[in-house]
Amino acid sequence: MSIGWVMKFTVILSLFFAFNFPVLAAESIKAPHVEISWVAPDKWGAGSAERVGLEFKIDPDWHIYWRNSGDSGAPPKFDFSGKDVVVSQPQWPIPKRIPVGHLINIGYEKSVLFLFQVSPLVASQTVDFKLNLEWLVCKEECIPGIAELTLSRPIVNTASEWSKSNKEKIDRAAKLIPFEDSSTWDLTLVEKTEEKLVVDLKVKREDLTLTPVPDLLPLDGDYVNPQAPKVEGSDGSIRYTFSLPAGRGTPMQFKFLIVQGEFAWEHDLALAAGGGLAGSVDGPAERASLVSLLFFAFIGGIILNLMPCVLPVLSIKFLSILNTSVTDRRKEALLYLAGVLTTFFALGATFLILRSAGAAIGWGFQLQSPYIILFLILLFWLMSLNFLGVFEFGESITNIAGNANSAGSFTTGILAVFVAAPCTGPFMGTALGAASILPAAPALGIFLSLGFGLGFPFVVVSFVPSLYKLMPKPGAWMERLKQFLAFPLIGTVIWLTWVFGIQLGSDGWLLSSTLLLLLALALWLVKAKSRAVKAFAVLLALATITSGFVAIPRVLKFQSNAQAPNMSVSAPYGWVAYDRAEIDKARALGRSVFVDFTAAWCITCQVNKKAVLDTKGVLKIFQDNNVLLMRADWTNQDPKITAALAEFNRNSVPVYLFYDKGAKAQILPQILTITMIENLFNKKE
């Protein structure tokens, strides 16, 4: 046996191992009409996130599918699993329409690279994961495939090492991934009927034109047919008419891929201001649902009366009418209702104007302003001091919520609406969510229905004598009750101060508390005999209030410079701030996700948090099931969170979402119980 022969054998053996091991580990596969392989770095830099490609080489005349496969077919399904590594949702390159017989498919021919962002989580020796892949490759007939691909790469302490050809492939593929910015195009709804969807496209950027004419592809095949739209246009604007499949209704949001040459953008279809999906309200089904939405809003309004924020104000109102004549009482009730309705109308109108101006806002938006919060703090403080008898308004001036007086009743109505905002009760979520997407008239209708609900019990008691007779007789106890009611009001003040503190940081807390002190002092001084002291008291009160409001922007500015985090809301173990990408990653890895949409000014949210979500037991359940806990804090305006809520037809908090391992989101009720959370995990077995 010559040495040469041994050498040759060794070379052959090492070649065998070098080339065949990856095949044994199924890093690439050959299947009928497709070859599938990874495009990945050779060595992985520690801690670096890399774009990894999954390449399909497809036989001529055969094709695979885009996320919206068109009339037939199915997109590839990617199911990743692996320890200590996070893989993003797939990024789909620009596809094209492929006519197959009488049908239109949307997909890819020849070759395509799907991209994934892969981030190793902890320092380990290798990046390892597994992909359960399912695909469908078609010519006219179709062949499905299911395979398991693995990827394993050593981690090095330097930068990731790519082969030149692989790096080039990834860079080329990355150029075919659609952009997600909304600053390039203006895509607006013109009309939607049962059969067709008409949209207009304009270009926003100076450096682009409408030539060549962009093509539009619907992202969601459930609602829009894949056939090329009819295109008409003139300079500056192009109109596309899509045919719609019958009977599918209207999605929350139409999304399109705008393709121009080698570039593409994923784009939401904006609803024209006021017009909205007007066509969709015409169908009998939708009209019925509008009626039920109005009904929900009404019921929701009635329930609001029982909420802790409204009850004290309303109780005082009830007290004030105990001593009045029937006519007066009825007049009061109607004025109160008018106050409620006017405020709801004003809120609704403001909401619609802001919406048409493109602002992403939702219910409770008025409480996202620290000015309003401060106003409410002072108002509740004044009311509670008044209830306690620290000061009395003169005969000529009205007690804000108390005395029977026309102006007073109207004001109580306004007040009731303002204090009701933090209490999104049962039934309201759905109705308000719908209001955010409905055209102007029905949206206002929903706001007014809420108002009718809120005003209803008071009006009924005032107008129905038998009910009125059930009310207790007036007497000295009224004064005691009034004093007692100051305490829930002070409670409200404490809570609002807390909200204010979260909005402005600890300085906000100091600011509001100082204002309360000075205001109380001023009101006490007013009782003095000396005119000079009285005048000083009035000046002090005015100066206090003014300086409070003037201080807000300064504190805000200071806070944004300091990047002060919302310490009090971002909570103990486990909860992380809302991040859509993290949710997608976790779901891609088969991890369950729980999202708590909350706000400091939302009482229901805080109750659920303290009584259920942040209890040790529940946190343990979450921990045992490795649930990603995410808290979307809407205390301040946040377009991202507003958009996330809109995805689920909501625009108010609380909303609780649960994504069971890889499954679709499930919306939990607005009042949570511990059992409810337990059941999320028990029923699976």
Place this chain on the structure above:
Amino acid sequence: MKVLVFLSLFVAGNIAWAEAVPGKLAPAFETAAADGKIHKLSDYAGKWVVMEWYNKDCPYVKKHYGSSNMQGLQKKYTGKGVIWLSVNSSAEGKEGYTDAKEAMKVAKDAKSNATAVLLDPTGVVGKAYGSKTTPHMFVIDPKGTVVYAGAIDDNNSSDPKVIAKSKNYVAAALDAGMENKKIETTSTKPYGCGTKYAN
């Protein structure tokens, strides 16, 4: 105006397909079945009818027949008086085409429990209903109104393992409809292989 030059590139022939649309009357048909009998929709007035587009070689049809899911549905609902018609619209020379004799054999081998297998090699019935895929499913109520059109279930995987976890729209429509309850889902995007009409 230069924009207009490009328009012709985009104006595709949007062929207006007749379709069986939920809420409207189902298109009438009269066609031969594998057993040689002639079937008319009007024969089944007063009964619930399921139309199931069928192609023995389509992987998605195989998903539901290989797992006995389809035969199970057929057995359950024909047992309740439902007329279940499998329709083969594959044209001669295309995937899944069978003549009457072969269709009988295929149905027997597959242990099909359908009331009949309709032969539609010209695609007349398929196009009248707007069948795009196999299996594309239609449910027709006793008054002849289409009450469901679309996919058989909510999982477009070709893997039979997912069937147990899928929501079956046809069963849901029949169960609700036969109890005079509101049918929640009346239209979905069908999935599967394209129906193999003649070119």
